[in-house]
Amino acid sequence: MLIAVISDSHDHRDNILKAVSIINEKSVEALIHCGDFIAPFVKKWFNKLNDSIKKHFYAIFGNNDGEILYLTKNLGQICQFAKNGHELIIELGGKRIFASHMPKQKTIDALADSGKFDIILSGHTHSMVNKKHNDVLIVNPGELCGYLTDKPTFAIIDTETIEAEIIKI
Numbered sequence: 001m002l003i004a005v006i007s008d009s010h011d012h013r014d015n016i017l018k019a020v021s022i023i024n025e026k027s028v029e030a031l032i033h034c035g036d037f038i039a040p041f042v043k044k045w046f047n048k049l050n051d052s053i054k055k056h057f058y059a060i061f062g063n064n065d066g067e068i069l070y071l072t073k074n075l076g077q078i079c080q081f082a083k084n085g086h087e088l089i090i091e092l093g094g095k096r097i098f099a100s101h102m103p104k105q106k107t108i109d110a111l112a113d114s115g116k117f118d119i120i121l122s123g124h125t126h127s128m129v130n131k132k133h134n135d136v137l138i139v140n141p142g143e144l145c146g147y148l149t150d151k152p153t154f155a156i157i158d159t160e161t162i163e164a165e166i167i168k169i
Contacts, residue, residue: 007123035062
């Protein structure tokens, strides 16, 4: 199964649309957004995802997501937000996945050491991470917006190989 992972899109219309186009073209089956959508109107751009992906579109909130009520109401029509909003625990493609916008490194290490997860996802730092720790894939897809690094990125994870490809826009 191919899972796209986006974080820190920060209302960047063009980069969201580019990522959605690539995700649709690559026959990705699920999408996890690791927070910082920002405004509820992003639904208009994510709505261009293939219908099959919208059925498997999951998200958590980031520290800059101020309009949580309307993000949930609008984007929630095509996206399933984590029950507590800030941590997603899910199984996709036979792999146990944990996602949070801004976990501390000690938390990531503890989760990787716990043996309970195959994949750990984060965002917030706008810095890419693509590594393995105790056979657990740890990914921060970087920033889709490209505001801090001028390098907009997201990731596609293959659950068969438990490898991530960083996609540069």
